[in-house]
Amino acid sequence: xxxxxxxxxxxxxxxxxxxxxxxxxxxxxxxxxxxxxxxxxxxxxxxxxxxxxxxxxxxxxxxxxxxxxxxxxxxxxxxxxxxxxxxxxxxxxxxxxxxxxxxxxxxxxxxxxxxxxxxxxxxxxxxxxxxxxxxxxxxxxxxxxxxxxxxxxxxxxxxxxxxxxxxxxxxxxxxxxxxxxxxxxxxxxxxxxxxxxxxxxxxxxxxxxxxxxxxxxxxxxxxxxxxxxxxxxxxxxxxxxxxxxxxxxxxxxxxxxxxxxxxxxxxxxxxxxxxxxxxxxxxxxxxxxxxxxxxxxxxxxxxxxxxxxxxxxxxxxxxxxxxxxxxxxxxxxxxxxxxxxxxxxxxxxxxxxxxxxxxxxxxxxxxxxxxxxxxxxxxxxxxxxxxxxxxxxxxxxxxxxxxxxxxxxxxxxxxxxxxxxxxxxxxxxxxxxxxxxxxxxxxxxxxxxxxxxxxxxxxxxxxxxxxxxxxxxxxxxxxxxxxxxxxxxxxxxxxxxxxxxxxxxxxxxxxxxxxxxxxxxxxxxxxxxxxxxxxxxxxxxxxxxxxxxxxxxxxxxxxxxxxxxxxxxxxxxxxxxxxxxxxxxxxxx
Amino acid sequence: xxxxxxxxxxxxxxxxxxxxxxxxxxxxxxxxxxxxxxxxxxxxxxxxxxxxxxxxxxxxxxxxxxxxxxxxxxxxxxxxxxxxxxxxxxxxxxxxxxxxxxxxxxxxxxxxxxxxxxxxxxxxxxxxxxxxxxxxxxxxxxxxxxxxxxxxxxxxxxxxxxxxxxxxxxxxxxxxxxxxxxxxxxxxxxxxxxxxxxxxxxxxxxxxxxxxxxxxxxxxxxxxxxxxxxxxxxxxxxxxxxxxxxxxxxxxxxxxxxxxxxxxxxxxxxxxxxxxxxxxxxxxxxxxxxxxxxxxxxxxxxxxxxxxxxxxxxxxxxxxxxxxxxxxxxxxxxxxxxxxxxxxxxxxxxxxxxxxxxxxxxxxxxxxxxxxxxxxx
Numbered sequence: 001x002x003x004x005x006x007x008x009x010x011x012x013x014x015x016x017x018x019x020x021x022x023x024x025x026x027x028x029x030x031x032x033x034x035x036x037x038x039x040x041x042x043x044x045x046x047x048x049x050x051x052x053x054x055x056x057x058x059x060x061x062x063x064x065x066x067x068x069x070x071x072x073x074x075x076x077x078x079x080x081x082x083x084x085x086x087x088x089x090x091x092x093x094x095x096x097x098x099x100x101x102x103x104x105x106x107x108x109x110x111x112x113x114x115x116x117x118x119x120x121x122x123x124x125x126x127x128x129x130x131x132x133x134x135x136x137x138x139x140x141x142x143x144x145x146x147x148x149x150x151x152x153x154x155x156x157x158x159x160x161x162x163x164x165x166x167x168x169x170x171x172x173x174x175x176x177x178x179x180x181x182x183x184x185x186x187x188x189x190x191x192x193x194x195x196x197x198x199x200x201x202x203x204x205x206x207x208x209x210x211x212x213x214x215x216x217x218x219x220x221x222x223x224x225x226x227x228x229x230x231x232x233x234x235x236x237x238x239x240x241x242x243x244x245x246x247x248x249x250x251x252x253x254x255x256x257x258x259x260x261x262x263x264x265x266x267x268x269x270x271x272x273x274x275x276x277x278x279x280x281x282x283x284x285x286x287x288x289x290x291x292x293x294x295x296x297x298x299x300x301x302x303x304x305x306x307x308x309x310x311x312x313x314x315x316x317x318x319x320x321x322x323x324x325x326x327x328x329x330x331x332x333x334x335x336x337x338x339x340x341x342x343x344x345x346x347x348x349x350x351x352x353x354x355x356x357x358x359x360x361x362x363x364x365x366x367x368x369x370x371x372x373x374x375x376x377x378x379x380x381x382x383x384x385x386x387x388x389x390x391x392x393x394x395x396x397x398x399x400x401x402x403x404x405x406x407x408x409x410x411x412x413x414x415x416x417x418x419x420x421x422x423x424x425x426x427x428x429x430x431x432x433x434x435x436x437x438x439x440x441x442x443x444x445x446x447x448x449x450x451x452x453x454x455x456x457x458x459x460x461x462x463x464x465x466x467x468x469x470x471x472x473x474x475x476x477x478x479x480x481x482x483x484x485x486x487x488x489x490x491x492x493x494x495x496x497x498x499x500x501x502x503x504x505x506x507x508x509x510x511x512x513x514x515x516x517x518x519x520x521x522x523x524x525x526x527x528x529x530x531x532x533x534x535x536x537x538x539x540x541x542x543x544x545x546x547x548x549x550x551x552x553x554x555x556x557x558x559x560x561x562x563x564x565x566x567x568x569x570x571x572x573x574x575x576x577x578x579x580x581x582x583x584x585x586x587x588x589x
Numbered sequence: 590x591x592x593x594x595x596x597x598x599x600x601x602x603x604x605x606x607x608x609x610x611x612x613x614x615x616x617x618x619x620x621x622x623x624x625x626x627x628x629x630x631x632x633x634x635x636x637x638x639x640x641x642x643x644x645x646x647x648x649x650x651x652x653x654x655x656x657x658x659x660x661x662x663x664x665x666x667x668x669x670x671x672x673x674x675x676x677x678x679x680x681x682x683x684x685x686x687x688x689x690x691x692x693x694x695x696x697x698x699x700x701x702x703x704x705x706x707x708x709x710x711x712x713x714x715x716x717x718x719x720x721x722x723x724x725x726x727x728x729x730x731x732x733x734x735x736x737x738x739x740x741x742x743x744x745x746x747x748x749x750x751x752x753x754x755x756x757x758x759x760x761x762x763x764x765x766x767x768x769x770x771x772x773x774x775x776x777x778x779x780x781x782x783x784x785x786x787x788x789x790x791x792x793x794x795x796x797x798x799x800x801x802x803x804x805x806x807x808x809x810x811x812x813x814x815x816x817x818x819x820x821x822x823x824x825x826x827x828x829x830x831x832x833x834x835x836x837x838x839x840x841x842x843x844x845x846x847x848x849x850x851x852x853x854x855x856x857x858x859x860x861x862x863x864x865x866x867x868x869x870x871x872x873x874x875x876x877x878x879x880x881x882x883x884x885x886x887x888x889x890x891x892x893x894x895x896x897x898x899x900x901x902x903x904x905x906x907x908x909x910x911x912x913x914x915x916x917x918x919x920x921x922x923x924x925x926x927x928x929x930x931x932x933x934x935x936x937x938x939x940x941x942x943x944x945x946x947x948x949x950x951x952x953x954x955x956x957x958x959x960x961x962x963x964x965x966x
Binding site for chain 1: 638640663664665667669670671673674675677678679680681690691693694695738739741742
């Protein structure tokens with residue numbers, strides 16, 4: 001007879017007796033490996049190089065020296081300009097986050113709580129504001145009411161080129177983040193919670209104040225923290241409006257430390273570390289707020305609240321329209337007006353229309369060539385980035401194993417890395433003599449720019465793709481395997497049809513992000529091959545020819561909008577089978 | 590204070606959700622609205638809560654009109670409490686704050702309000718739980734908080750929307766009794782909406798069965814269980830054997846709305862007195878409603894005018910009894926609840942235990958073809 005101890009399996013038996021994974025045998029191990037390599041090369045190693053540069057500033061010198069030093073950090077706090085940049089950035093981020101959350105909360109209320117005409121239209125507009133590049137918004141405002149703008153006036157121009165002006169422009173650009181963060185929970189509040197308050201004697205207003213508002217506090221805090229991180233990361237307004245306003249911000253300081261003589265790599269790396277730390281802390285707090293919300297606002301099966309009728313719907317429509325006009329149409333009109341303004345004297349000197357700058361685009365340096373190059377980069381980055389995103393999100397979706405857990409942590413933390421920091425990391429990493437010695441000369445070539453774009457896009461691509469992928473029940477794959485399907489057939493017959501629409505969205509997100517990308521482009525573009533954003537910035541920021549820059553912006557925006565619309569129409573026509581329901585729309589945020 | 594619903598109708602676009610509903614709920618009375626999904630229960634509740642307008646009729650609470658076409662008193666001014674299916678407890682408020690919420694609008698001192706909160710906590714047996722948040726409570730405790738909130742400002746009427754639906758079976762059994770006790774102690778008039786027949790029969794003083802937006806029948810629990818006005822109601826309230834029958838004698842007398850004392854001849858030659866919802870003439874065919882608990886399995890040799898003979902087709906253990914299906918020559922199989930196991934294939938007798946049966950003058954085909962019925966046959 002066997003004793004109890006005799007019946008215990010030996011170590012080998014125990015491991016073999018474990019329940020086999022539903023994915024084992026489908027080649028997922030190699031997918032995990034590929035995902036790890038992608039994340040390592042595109043994100044981890046460049047960031048590691050940046051960290052090393054920050055704390056061991058002489059490691060990458062001609063004569064390497066592994067001496068630990070905080071000279072980069074010391075130089076930040078030793079220089080009035082960079083010292084101000086750190087505090088200005090943080091102060092600006094806090095102020096903007098508060099203003100944008102109030103604006104965004106108001107818009108969320110109007111779009112999700114009450115019934116007003118044109119809510120679908122305003123929702124579309126919200127996404128337009130969200131997707132517009134911030135440096136173009138900054139430029140647009142300067143063209144419109146800046147001191148040398150079309151309607152350039154003393155008072156407005158001075159207000160625009162002040163910390164308050166910068167904060168307002170950023171708030172108008174970023175409030176949709178708060179709207180999106182608040183809209184979901186507001187939409188999700190169960191009708192019973194509200195009606196329970198009404199039936200307990202509370203008026204509509206009191207029920208909203210006592211029940212709905214407290215339930216939205218975590219969402220509003222999350223929205224504010226997202227805006228805070230976005231302000232800290234923003235390079236577009238920092239390099240345009242804030243720069244003109246003599247209002248130094250961290251992102252531009254990093255660029256300046258790396259590009260303007262005398263270059264100070266140690267300071268740039270140290271500033272990057274501080275910036276990433278600040279952004280990461282706000283992202284971490286935001287995730288904690290969302291995770292610890294603990295407010296179940298709708299029990300499964302119960303309905304969400306129907307939108308409430310309002311007494312003055314048209315008043316709200318006018319208010320919303322005004323907000324969107326100010327947020328998008330005014331800066332856009334600034335660019336358009338600047339591109340057709342004959343003189344540089346503004347409207348005071350008489351406004352005379354000319355299309356000469358559009359004709360000038362053909363011959364000007366830093367013009368249409370940039371558009372063509374950026375379109376090529378964008379198509380390539382979107383296509384390769386989608387592939388990389390699929391590989392990493394499959395590893396993410398499959399779950400299990402330390403490698404995948406590490407990937408998840410990396411993907412969620414690196415989504416917050418500002419473009420300018422990523423660009424700096426790429427320079428520190430790929431500019432090593434080691435790569436030249438082995439013949440891998442990517443620094444100063446389109447390849448490093450492409451890698452930079454991929455590194456910047458990957459976390460977003462993975463987040464959006466995996467958001468939809470987690471909706472695919474594992475048993476859908478298991479059922480296909482039991483039906484005799486191998487990996488190829490599963491991908492072709494199950495995976496692709498369910499994920500097609502999400503992948504298309506990922507492709508478009510990367511395309512739209514890369515085509516107007518500024519910070520990575522400005523640091524990594526190969527000599528003689530400026531991208532679209534670099535070309536626009538060169539014409540406008542450097543005052544080479546402001547009107548040419550404006551005309552280039554108008555033409556590029558039209559071309560890119562046309563391309564995006566064509567793709568969307570083609571995709572919609574191709575939609576037949578229902579795709580996996582996902583959170584792709586919001587996951588990208 | 591009496592709730593009076595007079596001939597109300599409600600529509601969603603072109604869909605009629607309620608048709609000519611009339612019902613009263615007296616002071617301290619608990620009336621259950623029972624019905625399948627889509628029968629209009631929720632719409633009726635929404636009308637009473639002031640969340641849904643009506644197209645015809647009127648709702649009154651005492652002398653006050655609450656709703657009529659084109660007029661609706663807002664929910665907060667109705668003086669009605671409600672217990673929601675998901676309890677709808679506010680996650681950011683403690684138990685005490687939740688119960689106090691309805692009192693906030695009243696002209697009472699803080700101490701009076703807190704006294705009422707303590708009183709209600711004691712009523713629902715949650716003393717000492719005032720500082721807890723909903724996520725720190727069990728399902729049963731959450732339900733008690735919801736009940737306490739609904740009763741806080743002494744409402745004239747309490748609406749209960751499937752309040753047991755999110756509780757497990759064991760808890761449901763104890764809460765049914767507790768709920769009836771609490772409502773009776775507060776002398777609250779209550780309208781209890783449910784699709785669970787047992788709940789309705791246990792909790793309510795009176796049951797109204799809603800079907801396709803209309804009240805199909807209302808009365809005491811025993812009334813509608815034993816004397817349903819049609820096959821749908823009979824089957825909704827429990828398993829039924831429909832046995833074709835013919836009226837052989839019409840010596841009926843009327844007791845209230847029920848005709849009794851008629852003679853029936855059931856399929857298989859069993860003769861038995863019967864009663865029906867209305868007087869019927871000799872020769873009228875229909876069906877006799879015989880529930881499984883009205884029958885018993887007896888020895889195959891048993892004789893008598895109330896015994897059919899057949900063979901056991903199936904026997905399933907159901908815990909409290911065995912469900913025995915007996916095949917009887919020239920008849921549909923009948924289902925019997927029997928306390929002891931019976932061998933499949935054995936010859937048995939099936940005896941009618943009731944002195945009289947309920948007769949429904951419907952053609953047997955119409956009963957069997959009803960898509961909504963799920964009778965044991």
